[in-house]
Amino acid sequence: MHSPESEPSVSTPEPSAAAAAPPRPEPSAAELAARYGLKASGARPRLGRYLADVWRHRHFIDAFARARASAKYSRANLGRLWEVGTPLLNAAVYYLIFGLLLQTDRGVEDFIPFLVTGVFVFTFTQATVLAAVRAISGNLGLIRALHFPRASLPIALAVLQMRQMVVTMGVLLVIVMVTGQFPQWNWLLAVPVLLLQSLFNTGLALIFARLGAKVSDLAQLMPFVMRTWMYASGVMYSIAVMAAHAPAAVQVLLGLNPAALYIDLMRFALIDSFTAADLPPYAWAGASAWALAVLVCGFVYFWKAEESYGRD
Amino acid sequence: MAATEGSTATATPAAPPEGEPAAPTVIVDDLHVVYRVRGAAGRAGGGGPAALLRALTRRKGAGAREVHAVRGVSFVARRGEAIGLIGSNGSGKSTLLRAVAGLLPPESGRVYTDGQPSLLGVNAALMNDLSGERNVVLGCLAMGMTPAEVRERYDGIVDFSGINDKGDFISLPMRTYSSGMAARLRFAIAAARDHDVLLIDEALATGDRAFRRRSEKRIKELRERAGTVFLVSHSNKSIRDTCDRAIWLERGELVMDGPAGEVVDAYEASTAD
Numbered sequence: 001m002h003s004p005e006s007e008p009s010v011s012t013p014e015p016s017a018a019a020a021a022p023p024r025p026e027p028s029a030a031e032l033a034a035r036y037g038l039k040a041s042g043a044r045p046r047l048g049r050y051l052a053d054v055w056r057h058r059h060f061i062d063a064f065a066r067a068r069a070s071a072k073y074s075r076a077n078l079g080r081l082w083e084v085g086t087p088l089l090n091a092a093v094y095y096l097i098f099g100l101l102l103q104t105d106r107g108v109e110d111f112i113p114f115l116v117t118g119v120f121v122f123t124f125t126q127a128t129v130l131a132a133v134r135a136i137s138g139n140l141g142l143i144r145a146l147h148f149p150r151a152s153l154p155i156a157l158a159v160l161q162m163r164q165m166v167v168t169m170g171v172l173l174v175i176v177m178v179t180g181q182f183p184q185w186n187w188l189l190a191v192p193v194l195l196l197q198s199l200f201n202t203g204l205a206l207i208f209a210r211l212g213a214k215v216s217d218l219a220q221l222m223p224f225v226m227r228t229w230m231y232a233s234g235v236m237y238s239i240a241v242m243a244a245h246a247p248a249a250v251q252v253l254l255g256l257n258p259a260a261l262y263i264d265l266m267r268f269a270l271i272d273s274f275t276a277a278d279l280p281p282y283a284w285a286g287a288s289a290w291a292l293a294v295l296v297c298g299f300v301y302f303w304k305a306e307e308s309y310g311r312d
Numbered sequence: 313m314a315a316t317e318g319s320t321a322t323a324t325p326a327a328p329p330e331g332e333p334a335a336p337t338v339i340v341d342d343l344h345v346v347y348r349v350r351g352a353a354g355r356a357g358g359g360g361p362a363a364l365l366r367a368l369t370r371r372k373g374a375g376a377r378e379v380h381a382v383r384g385v386s387f388v389a390r391r392g393e394a395i396g397l398i399g400s401n402g403s404g405k406s407t408l409l410r411a412v413a414g415l416l417p418p419e420s421g422r423v424y425t426d427g428q429p430s431l432l433g434v435n436a437a438l439m440n441d442l443s444g445e446r447n448v449v450l451g452c453l454a455m456g457m458t459p460a461e462v463r464e465r466y467d468g469i470v471d472f473s474g475i476n477d478k479g480d481f482i483s484l485p486m487r488t489y490s491s492g493m494a495a496r497l498r499f500a501i502a503a504a505r506d507h508d509v510l511l512i513d514e515a516l517a518t519g520d521r522a523f524r525r526r527s528e529k530r531i532k533e534l535r536e537r538a539g540t541v542f543l544v545s546h547s548n549k550s551i552r553d554t555c556d557r558a559i560w561l562e563r564g565e566l567v568m569d570g571p572a573g574e575v576v577d578a579y580e581a582s583t584a585d
Binding site for chain 1: 335336337338339340341342386388411412413414415416417422423424425426428429430431432438439440441442446449450451453454455456458459498502
């Protein structure tokens with residue numbers, strides 16, 4: 001027989017009663033643990049260490065993103081050709097509906113590049129969020145089998161979408177050129193826009209990964225939330241034209257929308273007729289502030305529940 | 313159930329503070345684990361509105377049933393020990409392992425561990441839609457290896473798992489593997505690293521004889537490198553062969569803790585009739 005001290009708790013199955021631990025022979029478990037440097041199991045590491053831990057797992061993040069990308073189209077005959085095909089078809093559908101049928105091109109010059117830029121930039125954020133909602137619930141096997149910083153998973157899914165976005169940008173540049181824009185130095189502004197949006201997306205991915213881990217029904221709900229956000233972001237119409245007569249508060253809110261900021265900055269970079277006058281004066285500052293704030297908050301918010309991911 | 317019979321006063325490694333015992337790796341202190349099973353009580357009203365109501369009132373505990381799976385277990389495990397956990401189905405063995413691994417929060421009491429324990433379970437599928445090859449690489453990277461280390465150990469892992477014994481299976485998606493093959497590959501991946509504490513939940517039961525011999529050898533190596541191994545198994549023989557100490561649980565309570573042979577004998581005596 002091992003422990004006489006396990007006897008008292010037998011008669012008190014209620015945890016609240018058992019919490020008042022009986023006096024134990026020295027040294028107590030806590031003292032023994034302290035003497036040999038043992039740590040409470042499943043405790044969350046401090047933020048700085050967690051950040052270093054995530055950095056140490058950068059190879060895992062990269063390999064996970066690559067593996068997911070190759071698995072994504074592995075059952076389709078055309079395989080990775082869909083990385084180009086999907087955004088092209090997406091653009092075609094939106095042009096058919098909004099350009100030809102609904103004619104939301106009021107007050108917009110160069111409507112095709114305007115629309116396609118909007119669709120592609122928004123899809124970048126949308127796809128990241130929709131993948132991140134299932135980052136935990138879709139990888140429970142991995143989480144329960146191995147120990148690694150869980151933030152690796154939403155970050156890897158954001159990286160996966162960044163890779164896709166690089167391909168999508170190639171398609172976008174071709175479409176923009178075909179519709180009559182000429183390459184110029186201004187196009188290089190697309191790089192900082194994409195960087196800022198990538199940081200913003202990573203923060204969102206961390207936030208929605210935690211929310212999705214807690215509320216499993218969120219995966220069903222998010223497509224509708226994202227679609228609503230898209231319609232409010234001036235993807236297929238000019239906010240300035242459509243909201244010209246809206247109350248001032250609504251105009252301020254629409255102008256602060258981060259998705260609209262990233263979309264308009266990208267249009268400013270690529271489309272000649274979309275000038276600085278079409279941008280809000282705080283466009284770059286707003287885009288940077290959103291990126292940093294959401295990334296930092298998202299990381300801390302995700303870390304706060306680190307020990308709970310994968311538990312029942 | 314035989315609660316406290318056969319209390320031979322064997323000096324378990326847990327007790328003596330004198331005589332310099334090996335350093336502890338796992339300290340379980342009056343641990344209680346309670347599962348809250350959602351929806352178990354909701355079978356009466358199964359419709360959508362009922363589900364919504366349950367979802368809204370869940371915070372107040374309606375519709376959640378509590379299962380007190382581990383009740384006041386205490387023990388100390390030390391470096392170089394291999395500890396078998398025995399007990400009938402539902403006695404709390406797997407729950408105890410998951411709590412030690414830090415995957416289940418204790419209701420009360422504490423679990424202290426040296427480093428991060430690794431749990432190998434039967435159902436711990438990795439990524440089914442990816443090839444075995446990718447699983448090996450991702451699993452190793454997730455355990456914190458560098459790409460160079462992964463390249464170095466890759467062949468060893470595949471050989472150990474025996475996946476390629478009957479042809480080139482390692483390049484096929486894991487969903488095409490038999491459950492035995494998948495379990496072997498998972499064990500091979502986790503065993504590729506040295507662990508301070510390795511928790512094995514029936515993972516060896518699915519392997520064939522050759523694989524079992526390889527894994528028993530690997531467990532011995534891990535112990536010799538001063539790790540601690542926990543093994544849950546329904547095979548009393550494999551507990552006797554691999555472990556030097558055994559812990560017997562019934563209904564979440566610790567019945568007996570001592571040398572593997574004695575505890576298994578007592579357990580077999582109690583289940584014989």
